[in-house]
Amino acid sequence: MSAPELTKILPPDTELSRPFWEGCRNQQLLMQQCKDCDRFQFYPRIVCSHCEGEQLSWQPVSGQGSVASFTIVRRGISKAYEAPYIVALVDLKEGPRMMTTVVGCDPESVAVGDTVEVQFEPWGSDLVLPVFSKR
């Protein structure tokens, strides 16, 4: 197998979301919050998708959430992803939903509605990704 396949997929670097990834390196989950309506949003955008407010700031969130849905991937997307692994949608306490994975448990033990907590995992180069574990 050629070398690139052993690399996990890395998010492209964008100026807009650089604070998010910087936060992950500092073990902090940051979300954009709108100064006008107080709502958090994810993924990052240039305006608040709720009220079109342009005053957005990066704020730490609790990192607590619940599993909205999940699947156990039995055939990985590439050699760099060792199956079985979880792909999950997690609803954060603060509102936003994010795609992620659940680690540190038997994949078979995950269920919709499980409460989970963020942790941070090195993802190749100097990147750190938010992942979740069951509480």
Place this chain on the structure above:
Amino acid sequence: MANPGKELRGKVAIVGVADTEVGVLTGRSPMDLGVEAALKAIKDAGLKKSDIDGLITCNSMAQPLMYHAEATAEYLQIFPRYCMAVGAGGGTTFTAIHHAASAIATGMADIIVIAMADCMRSGLSREQALQVQASTGHPEFEQPYGPTVPAYYALIAQAHMAEFGTTQEQLAGIAVSTRQHAANNPTAQMRDLITVDDVMSSRMIADPLHLLDCSLVSDGGSAIVMCSAERAADLPHDPIYIMGAGEGHNHEHISAARSLTTSAAKEAGERAYAMAGLQSSDMDFAQLYDCFTPTVLVELEDLGFCTKGEGGAFVDSGALAPGGSLPVNTHGGLLSHSHAGNPGSMFALTESVWQLRHTAGERQVPKARHGLVHAQGGIMSSHTTLVLSREAS
């Protein structure tokens, strides 16, 4: 509801249809297949290629071209006044039908061919195949976690199971009834009957989806010819009228979906029914986009064939099978007939025309008058519903 588009109701008909062979077509290029389908459909319509003044194609993954429709016109040596390639996904390409109908109704073209083909099975390089997997999903906030295409749809299935108690066996039932239809279709890629146990014992791909919950990977092409209802009256086959068309768009990335278990098929269906002046109970069959079994489940509910959460019980009732109260995917769908990628939903359209012409042979739905065709693209993201009828009033 806003203007449901009734100006277009019954004004345009499908007058010619054709599919190529499907399955593993080694050595055939998507362009060859698209052209073959187009020429066959033009012949079926009783027309000549010089009659065609509009052409819509979709790009192919195995043979991507910057100017796909223009290249197809050149290959055919036709010189249209209306020409474009559409879409990027199996369901979104099919939206072209109502754009074409509008162009005919407004005089921007008289006779339009829609021809689509791809070689997902034998035409993709390793890199292209990987790119297909990676082309779905948010590059920054979804793809790094390694979701596969089945995994995205598994998220929908799992949420439906958790919310409504739907079972894996009920999902499997969709694959089983679809195969029963395919068994009656000599052109289908997979025709051997399967059981719920076969589905359940096939390899798990992404829980709860087994291998047999997933559609095929195929080569193939399909085309239709459309013109005004007036012009259609002089042509050899019974015209099949476009009575209703509706779109619904909810999200692109599954992590941004408003709901995992209710899709924009609901809005698409409501818009199509309103335009047609018909309802779900008027449909003699439905062709529902079935890239994976849970899409059918959600579409049955969102299009009003059963209530939300009752999709599993509706499958259990036997409604979807040949002879059932709502035969679904009478050609065998993407699960058993073929899934050639972007052209995927075109085969559901040609099948619907044959059903409504009453020329579907062994798989004919008796006295079919009205049929619904639904396609979705993305991850239950973008939806189009068509209501077709053999009667214009």
